[in-house]
Amino acid sequence: MRIQLTISLLVSDRMETLGKCLNSLKPLLRELDTELIVVFTGKSDETLALAQKYTSHIIPFTWCNDFSKARNAGLKEARGEWFLYLDDDEWFDDTGEIIDFFKSGEYRHYQSAFYVQRNYLDLEGKRYSDTDVGRMCLLTPETEFIFPIHENLAPFHKPNKKLTAFVHHFGYARKEKLGESETKTTRNLSLLLAMLEKNPNSAQCYMQITQEYRSVGEPGIAVEYCRKGLALARQESRIYNYELWMQANLPLLISYTGDKRLALDEGERILNHPRTLEVGTLHLCVTLTALCRDLKEFRKGIKYVNLYRKQLLYLLNHPEKAEQQRAAEITLESIAAKEVSVYMEGLFLTTKADDFPCACQIMSWFPWEDEDRILPQYPRLEAWKKDYKGKYDTILREYDRLNTNNPYVCIQKALYAEHQKDFQRTKGLWEICAQNCPPGFQWELIEIAVRNQFSLEILLKRMSPEAWNEYTEAVTERKEWEEMKKFYQKIMPLLETCPFYARKLEQSFLEKLLTGEMLKPAKLIELLEQYCRSVCSDAKFVYRKEALENPEAYALPARYRFAARLKDALGLLQEGTFAEIFMLLKDAIHIYPKMSGAVGQLLRNLEEDIQKPKQPVSEEFMALGGQVKQVLRGLISAGQWDEAYGVLEQLQALLPDDFEVLRMKQEVLRQGGNL
Structure with missing residues (x-):
């Protein structure tokens, strides 16, 4: 009986992720002839006990700051045809593709395989980057791990299989737990710097140190190591993945220091270097396009957009080349994903360069049929x-x-x-x-x-009521009054088959009309009654009768609760019961300050009709204005300047000669205008 696959797992004391890791391996252990080897570097009995639930093959290992030695301890006892390794802070999302790879016999046509490592940049898992990692290979007597940090399997023979399966990896997320001062990055840096002392001509080591300094926000130091590493890599006969990574990242790192001119010059030098690979050229084009935009070298930026397009088409037509040019996140797939945004950048560059023929050409490049990308x-x-x-x-x-x-x-x-x-x-x-x-x-x-x-x-059959409400509010705000009147007259006949939508627009239109124009008393009352009928019809259509019988219920929209008070006030007006009208209108304005101007105009008309200056109407009128002032003070205190300005317009109509209102208006204009 043969073991198809050996899985070697390096386990410390990360109990919080070990369970997820081991659980994700269960399908592989169940579906394939697989052995699991645990190289245990921890001290916790609890961690060890959990590992022992999944395998009896536990190798105790005393940590010595050398990952390759730890990995080789597991490799030495591996008996599978193939070998796969991972850490206890990684877990597979889905192993189905790997299972099919072995069950189908496809693995016999390859000597190695890549899958995806999803590196999270925060502990919440909201930010991440995907990297292809070569963690699976045919097991031969020559197979071994090299490098004490960022260890690699060698030899890693071709042909290799590119799998889309991925592991979640939180190892690079910065830990912020109280009392935990050392992060994975600081640990890696100390190991890498010690390694560099022993191997001062290792371009790969320089690249790895560059990555660590980038991750801790030290771009200046990262640039120094990247320059030295790239110079060393160019002395080698072959172009390895670490040289490709430094080709693509050096200009980007320089730009992080703030010197965009130097970044552009360096990027152009790398672009023209004979050892720069096609995938590196693609990544450089994206960086250089952005730098040209910032430096206002628009025509040069267009040149790099065109070069991006040319290189992308070349690599898509020569996938075998793209497959050979991979270095962590520097891949054809990762840079091709930016295609649409690069073309979009190109369109704005053509605007600045006033090159419309080029804009037309770029428009034709967009993958218009790919809706998700567009x-x-x-x-x-x-x-x-x-x-x-x-x-x-x-x-x-x-x-x-x-x-x-x-x-x-x-x-x-x-x-x-x-x-x-x-x-x-x-x-x-x-x-x-x-x-x-x-x-x-x-x-x-x-x-x-x-x-x-x-x-x-x-x-409208495909437009939600929420979207229509948003539209009616926006269109009445955006259009000037004369334009809105013409628009309203033209759109209402088109809404005859959609009465609910027609009423929503009618209400927004009436609000604009009632708060924006001085109307004759009879016309004002007519429009207010029309407004109430429209709002109440909507409410009957949407809400149960029991809810509408209590217009004070806060679950009901403010517009309806306002209309209910206003309707009652207009009913009292016909009866001539003026004293109660003021209380109802006072409540109405508190509920919906947007309509305070229309209500104020109605009150002034009533006062003129009564024609008794000593009547308590004037006092009620002033009390109503005071209540609106209180609403306005609250908006100003909260810094809600746009809302405050809208209420001010209504309050001025209510109290045109009030000095406090004039002062508050100036404050709103000063504060709101500074935003």
């Missing part, structure tokens, strides 16, 4: 379109020439057809877009529909 760039594409002043129509024309079904491009094509006054084509494109509208672009489609009087039913 979607995050839509806001930047919109910003770029606005940034390219005077080219709006031309940009739409270029979008129209693209051969793609991408929904964002489809919207641009609809806009172009509209500009060309091609009504039928505009409508056809609009209907396609309405059925597959990218997030955030419903507003654009509504504007097109209103201008051309297209039915909104297709779009």
